[in-house]
Amino acid sequence: MEGRINRIKKQLHAQKYKLTPQREATVRVLLENEEDHLSAEDVYLLVKEKAPEIGLATVYRTLELLTELKIVDKINFGDGVSRYDLRREGANHFHHHLVCIECGSVDEIQEDLLGEVEKLVERKWHFKVKDHRLTFHGICHRCLEKREAENQKKHEQEEKKEREAEKV
Amino acid sequence: MEGRINRIKKQLHAQKYKLTPQREATVRVLLENEEDHLSAEDVYLLVKEKAPEIGLATVYRTLELLTELKIVDKINFGDGVSRYDLRREGANHFHHHLVCIECGSVDEIQEDLLGEVEKLVERKWHFKVKDHRLTFHGICHRCLEKREAENQKKHEQEEKKEREAEKV
DNA sequence: TAAAAAAATTATAATCCTTCTAATTTATTG
DNA sequence: CAATAAATTAGAAGGATTATAATTTTTTTA
Secondary structure, eight states: HHHHHHHHHHHHHHHTTTOOOOHHHHHHHHTTTTSSSSEHHHHHHHHHHHTTTTOOHHHHHHHHHHHTSEEEEEEEEESEEEEEOOOOOTSSSSOOOEEEEEOOEEEEEEEEEOOHHHHHHHHOOOEEEEEEEEEEEEEEEHHHHHHHHHHHHHHHHHHHHHOOOOOO | OOHHHHHHHHHHHTOOOOHHHHHHHHHHHHHHHHTEEHHHHHHHHHHHHHOOOOOHHHHHHHHHHHTTSSEEEEESSSSSSSEEEOOOOOOOSSOEEETTTTTOOEEEEEEEHHHHHHHHOOOOOOOOEEEEEEEEEOOOOHHHHHHHHHHHHHHHHHHHHHHHHHOO
């Protein structure tokens, strides 16, 4: 964690920005919640626990700054708020997302699925790809498993009923 | 055009909705600007030309309704407004976008680039894909060509200078 | 066809997210 | 240490979207 903070500090310094206490608190919150997809408001509330004096505007400005420096990626899942996602260290492409339309969960895919597709886009559409956003909407593995379990149960009950009917 | 309107009318009726004059005017605007990616405000201003009495709220509600029925897709390119994009007739997947970070243009890719990727996601992550959003950010062919032309020009001028220098 | 009920629309207010502004604080430089 | 620059705070302002109440249009039903 500390190493990562230090590297981010260097990235800021390289562009003549400082890692102020407020900025550091914000980065820490992002690191501690790396799996989540926090909105600016979410970040603000969490940062307040560490640094109660911080203002919402500062959080917005810090997130904007981190986005500019490609330390975080700003993403929108269509629910009216922007969410902020730490870029994995060394990752040169933005990871992808699986949004469940049943339970609302958001999972991440770190694998680069688009290598070939991007090559094709550059060749066929003569478009120089710099970044991408790929999100799948559908049903997550948890909800699928829940469904299967329910179907299983229903089947068993039906079978039980049938057996009882046969007895009578 | 009329045929398309009629088919949309039927889709509405199938769900017990009516194609009111305001809704029809909105759909016409979307059809007439199929290449664009209009915001609700854009649509509102264009619909006003046909039906000046329409209210902004109606446009929003109509677009929401059309989105529910999968007649249009709501999409967000990160500029603070939602944009609405007619689904191509018969298309069972949402098309992709190329957003130019230099000139702001948005081009569409109708080809299904994700067939294999989606199969992989379903297998490997056990996620049932229902829809997707894929947007590339980069430099469009127009801007690339402009750049090349400028480089070409610069080269020519440099060569000219060199020749003149040799003369003297 | 007239009355009642339902659906849709209008205009405007309200809300929510985000950005801007002015005043203040903190850090940096000569 | 004074002067300048950078960053932050609190709150106002802005813009996009949604909610509300009154009105209009359409549909249903007697």
